[in-house]
Amino acid sequence: MSAKVFRIQGTYIRLNRRLKFSREIRAITKEQACExxxxxxxxxHRVKRQKITIDQVTEIPPEEAKTLIIRRLAGIE
Numbered sequence: 001m002s003a004k005v006f007r008i009q010g011t012y013i014r015l016n017r018r019l020k021f022s023r024e025i026r027a028i029t030k031e032q033a034c035e036x037x038x039x040x041x042x043x044x045h046r047v048k049r050q051k052i053t054i055d056q057v058t059e060i061p062p063e064e065a066k067t068l069i070i071r072r073l074a075g076i077e
Contacts, residue, residue: 001028003026003073005062005064006026006060007023007058008022008054008056008057009021009022010052010053012047012051012052014045023040023041024067025037030057034054062076
């Protein structure tokens with residue numbers, strides 16, 4: 001199995017404000033990508049999982065990724 005690139009869009013609530021996010025994550029399945037997102041946002045922004053809402057998860061080709069580390073891991077740059 002090879003890793004795929006997923007773009008996850010949604011919102012989270014922090015300090016009574018709703019903030020939008022869009023992240024690109026490398027994972028094998030959508031479920032793993034969502035778990036990784038919960039871990040990253042929860043760790044970095046100190047937000048509980050209940051306050052994170054995922055609106056859309058789409059698989060994208062590695063060439064469309066905007067994140068430099070994702071592009072390098074895919075062997076594009």
